Amino acid sequence: MATAVLPVTAATSSVEPLNAEQSDPRTLGWMQGFPPPVEKRITQPDSNFFSFPKLRWSVCHMRELLPTAAIPRAIDHYAPLPEALIASIDQLQFTPTGASTPISWHDSLAANYTDGLLVLHRGKVVYESYRGCLGPQQHHAAMSMTKSITGLLAEMLIAQGLLDESALVGQLIPALRGSAFANATVRQVMDMTTALQYSEDYADPTADIWQYSAAANPLPKPAGYQGPVGYFEYLMTVRAAGEHGKVFGYKTVNSDVLGWVLATVTGKPYHQLVSELLWQPLGMQQDAYVTVDGLGTPFAGGGISATLRDLGRLGQALLDAAQGKPGVIAPELARSIRAGGDKAAFAAGFSSLTGGSYRSMWWVFHNPHQAFAARGVHGQTIYIDPTADMVIVRFASHPVASNSANDATSLPAYQALAEFLMQQNSD
Amino acid sequence: MATAVLPVTAATSSVEPLNAEQSDPRTLGWMQGFPPPVEKRITQPDSNFFSFPKLRWSVCHMRELLPTAAIPRAIDHYAPLPEALIASIDQLQFTPTGASTPISWHDSLAANYTDGLLVLHRGKVVYESYRGCLGPQQHHAAMSMTKSITGLLAEMLIAQGLLDESALVGQLIPALRGSAFANATVRQVMDMTTALQYSEDYADPTADIWQYSAAANPLPKPAGYQGPVGYFEYLMTVRAAGEHGKVFGYKTVNSDVLGWVLATVTGKPYHQLVSELLWQPLGMQQDAYVTVDGLGTPFAGGGISATLRDLGRLGQALLDAAQGKPGVIAPELARSIRAGGDKAAFAAGFSSLTGGSYRSMWWVFHNPHQAFAARGVHGQTIYIDPTADMVIVRFASHPVASNSANDATSLPAYQALAEFLMQQNSD
Numbered sequence: 001m002a003t004a005v006l007p008v009t010a011a012t013s014s015v016e017p018l019n020a021e022q023s024d025p026r027t028l029g030w031m032q033g034f035p036p037p038v039e040k041r042i043t044q045p046d047s048n049f050f051s052f053p054k055l056r057w058s059v060c061h062m063r064e065l066l067p068t069a070a071i072p073r074a075i076d077h078y079a080p081l082p083e084a085l086i087a088s089i090d091q092l093q094f095t096p097t098g099a100s101t102p103i104s105w106h107d108s109l110a111a112n113y114t115d116g117l118l119v120l121h122r123g124k125v126v127y128e129s130y131r132g133c134l135g136p137q138q139h140h141a142a143m144s145m146t147k148s149i150t151g152l153l154a155e156m157l158i159a160q161g162l163l164d165e166s167a168l169v170g171q172l173i174p175a176l177r178g179s180a181f182a183n184a185t186v187r188q189v190m191d192m193t194t195a196l197q198y199s200e201d202y203a204d205p206t207a208d209i210w211q212y213s214a215a216a217n218p219l220p221k222p223a224g225y226q227g228p229v230g231y232f233e234y235l236m237t238v239r240a241a242g243e244h245g246k247v248f249g250y251k252t253v254n255s256d257v258l259g260w261v262l263a264t265v266t267g268k269p270y271h272q273l274v275s276e277l278l279w280q281p282l283g284m285q286q287d288a289y290v291t292v293d294g295l296g297t298p299f300a301g302g303g304i305s306a307t308l309r310d311l312g313r314l315g316q317a318l319l320d321a322a323q324g325k326p327g328v329i330a331p332e333l334a335r336s337i338r339a340g341g342d343k344a345a346f347a348a349g350f351s352s353l354t355g356g357s358y359r360s361m362w363w364v365f366h367n368p369h370q371a372f373a374a375r376g377v378h379g380q381t382i383y384i385d386p387t388a389d390m391v392i393v394r395f396a397s398h399p400v401a402s403n404s405a406n407d408a409t410s411l412p413a414y415q416a417l418a419e420f421l422m423q424q425n426s427d
Numbered sequence: 428m429a430t431a432v433l434p435v436t437a438a439t440s441s442v443e444p445l446n447a448e449q450s451d452p453r454t455l456g457w458m459q460g461f462p463p464p465v466e467k468r469i470t471q472p473d474s475n476f477f478s479f480p481k482l483r484w485s486v487c488h489m490r491e492l493l494p495t496a497a498i499p500r501a502i503d504h505y506a507p508l509p510e511a512l513i514a515s516i517d518q519l520q521f522t523p524t525g526a527s528t529p530i531s532w533h534d535s536l537a538a539n540y541t542d543g544l545l546v547l548h549r550g551k552v553v554y555e556s557y558r559g560c561l562g563p564q565q566h567h568a569a570m571s572m573t574k575s576i577t578g579l580l581a582e583m584l585i586a587q588g589l590l591d592e593s594a595l596v597g598q599l600i601p602a603l604r605g606s607a608f609a610n611a612t613v614r615q616v617m618d619m620t621t622a623l624q625y626s627e628d629y630a631d632p633t634a635d636i637w638q639y640s641a642a643a644n645p646l647p648k649p650a651g652y653q654g655p656v657g658y659f660e661y662l663m664t665v666r667a668a669g670e671h672g673k674v675f676g677y678k679t680v681n682s683d684v685l686g687w688v689l690a691t692v693t694g695k696p697y698h699q700l701v702s703e704l705l706w707q708p709l710g711m712q713q714d715a716y717v718t719v720d721g722l723g724t725p726f727a728g729g730g731i732s733a734t735l736r737d738l739g740r741l742g743q744a745l746l747d748a749a750q751g752k753p754g755v756i757a758p759e760l761a762r763s764i765r766a767g768g769d770k771a772a773f774a775a776g777f778s779s780l781t782g783g784s785y786r787s788m789w790w791v792f793h794n795p796h797q798a799f800a801a802r803g804v805h806g807q808t809i810y811i812d813p814t815a816d817m818v819i820v821r822f823a824s825h826p827v828a829s830n831s832a833n834d835a836t837s838l839p840a841y842q843a844l845a846e847f848l849m850q851q852n853s854d
Contacts, residue, residue, distance in 0.1 A: 034690045035659045035722050043721055044494070045647050063716075064496050064723050067471070075564050075712065137502050219647060220472050232462045263461045285502065287714065289490075294470055295462050296491050 017399040020110040025057035052399040060133035069271040071288040079283030084124040094416035097408040116308040116395040139305040140395040143376025146304040147255040151361025180240035195242035230295040248349035252301035259300025270298040284310040315391035340364035377401040388418035444826040447537040452484035479826040487560035496698040498715035506710030511551040521843035524835040543735040543822040566732040567822040570803025573731040574682040578788025607667035622669035657722040675776035679728035686727025697725040711737040742818035767791035804828040815845035
């Protein structure tokens with residue numbers, strides 16, 4: 001049941017998948033009724049709950065399928081999100097990458113199987129939409145945007161002097177001294193330039209990601225299972241393949257090693273750190289949560305679920321920092337992320353997002369607007385454009401896991417919206 | 428793994444169990460470390476997480492062990508709980524039932540393995556204490572106090588004209604027409620005077636409760652398992668034993684049938700009803716949650732976890748209603764609960780709480796103060812004393828499941844506190 005924990009690419013098929021309207025979980029009636037009829041059930045472990053179109057329901061219901069740990073907000077206050085909605089955004093036209101005719105912003109939402117989309121401009125909500133399984137108060141799986149939160153925490157601990165980015169992981173975590181991570185620096189882990197014998201090709205059933213997922217699955221292990229139990233035991237088994245620091249490799253295990261580092265240097269579990277360093281001081285309006293393995297270890301590589309508006313608050317805080325405003329997130333820290341990582345290493349290890357880089361588990365586009373983003377499979381993003389003073393948060397449940405399937409109709413939309421908003425008068 | 432879902436009485440033993448200080452989960456170090464050492468792990472399903480002393484940790488961590496559904500609060504406001512603390516309560520003396528010497532209120536907290544205790548008097552917090560695993564913002568298992576919430580929801584739907592207490596369950600839920608519940612009225616289910624072939628003797632390993640628990644367990648069924656899957660399928664198998672309406676029988680299946688009735692007549696899942704009818708209008712400060720079975724069905728008989736203060740808000744709302752104040756809970760409804768159920772039927776079916784009764788899944792003491800309570804195994808209570816204008820909420824993790832093990836040092840304490848508070852001057 002590898003799908004319990006980590007995402008699966010929808011089976012490639014010559015049949016066109018259901019479109020957004022057809023696959024809307026409300027239309028399909030998943031989990032409706034008391035009890036739901038057998039053919040409408042999405043359960044763990046009997047059904048592949050993260051396969052399309054079931055995932056269009058599951059992304060909003062992770063805690064009902066898996067054990068989770070709370071990421072508490074501050075109990076007695078939250079940060080307001082002022083509104084200045086701009087209705088005409090829906091009519092904004094842009095031309096998708098590789099296309100010859102433009103489409104509207106509105107139509108792009110369905111094309112990308114959007115579940116929720118929030119745009120902040122000059123600190124105010126200018127656009128907000130909920131679809132599919134999502135409402136304003138509901139949580140959605142952040143998937144690998146969790147990694148960016150983990151990377152941000154690392155940056156914050158470095159800024160506080162609690163973590164040394166040049167320290168070797170094996171110095172910090174003795175249990176990892178037999179693994180590939182032993183002689184990797186914290187920075188190499190943060191930027192995913194570790195050299196690992198580890199495949200995360202979801203299309204390959206023999207890829208290491210499935211063994212990782214099996215270890216992490218909180219369900220009882222199959223009879224005769226001899227493998228590692230939980231994230232940490234698995235991480236101890238990862239072997240090196242080459243020299244660290246040369247080539248970018250997008251591998252979730254780095255994020256979970258980083259989560260382990262954060263817990264070790266602070267003595268606090270990951271979910272508590274997310275709460276104390278981000279959710280409480282940023283004034284989130286809702287608790288978030290994170291899935292845990294069978295030993296209660298949070299999934300720092302992909303387990304967080306949160307509301308759209310709270311990720312908007314996170315994005316705005318980073319945007320403010322990137323623009324030099326003092327706050328919970330130090331400006332130097334945002335500048336470090338925004339400056340990006342090693343572009344050559346990135347190009348050597350990643351086939352899309354040409355010209356980009358990866359820094360502290362954030363994607364840096366190195367485009368004219370100096371945009372950077374958190375990204376997660378099936379279309380999740382926090383897209384921060386410092387030049388346009390704009391944050392976009394998208395939750396989605398695209399049939400295809402890889403964001404290369406939606407970048408053509410999302411990245412040009414973000415750029416077009418940025419240019420449109422920059423023409424708006426200040427109020 | 429029956430213990431995944433329902434409580435287990437601690438094994439009876441001639442050895443004295445660890446006392447509250449010795450069994451404090453912080454002292455024992457459960458789940459400390461990254462990862463926790465093997466002997467400090469509390470996991471599902473390998474370890475019996477609800478056995479003493481592990482349960483002293485588990486009562487605060489149900490969501491980390493089991494899938495859960497959220498019970499959302501209102502997003503943008505909460506009801507204040509004004510404070511007027513009275514420090515001298517700790518020195519209050521009372522004589523436990525059957526004892527010859529008095530003990531102090533303070534010492535009774537450890538004697539009862541208290542995790543949290545809140546006292547409201549005249550609508551203000553006069554006492555608040557957290558111990559063991561619990562803090563003011565943390566959730567604790569409410570255990571069978573969940574039943575009282577379920578019963579309260581039923582009363583509210585009856586008051587709204589959405590539910591007829593004289594309706595037969597088989598008329599409302601066709602799937603139950605072959606079960607003992609078919610010809611039971613909603614009221615008989617609410618008051619647990621159904622006559623069922625069903626044993627809830629936790630000390631008997633062949634008791635039906637274990638089959639119920641096996642059906643409800645969200646983990647995969649063992650190979651060859653032929654039994655029902657989920658709460659609802661199990662409920663369909665319960666057979667009658669005698670005539671409904673004659674004898675009280677404290678059986679959790681009634682609460683889950685009632686939860687099914689509530690969902691069916693409203694078309695809304697149980698957790699949504701708890702949110703819409705109680706958590707939102709009462710201004711709870713935190714979301715609550717409820718464990719779910721493998722089909723996502725909430726455990727209406729015992730699955731809720733909440734914070735101490737939010738159960739204080741619930742108790743205060745019922746107290747206000749019992750005193751005739753209009754509010755979210757109608758005064759007539761509170762009077763119906765407070766008046767109690769059939770005392771003869773209760774005496775015929777329950778060996779402790781002599782002179783009491785059970786009404787709408789609330790325990791009614793029929794004492795001079797007309798107190799009534801929600802109660803859950805291992806010491807959970809919401810104790811409402813309308814005469815003293817007092818609400819007590821206790822979370823606990825007593826080694827013995829049955830409240831008969833802690834009543835001797837808790838019920839006289841509540842009465843003594845009521846009398847003490849009635850002597851206080853109004854402010």
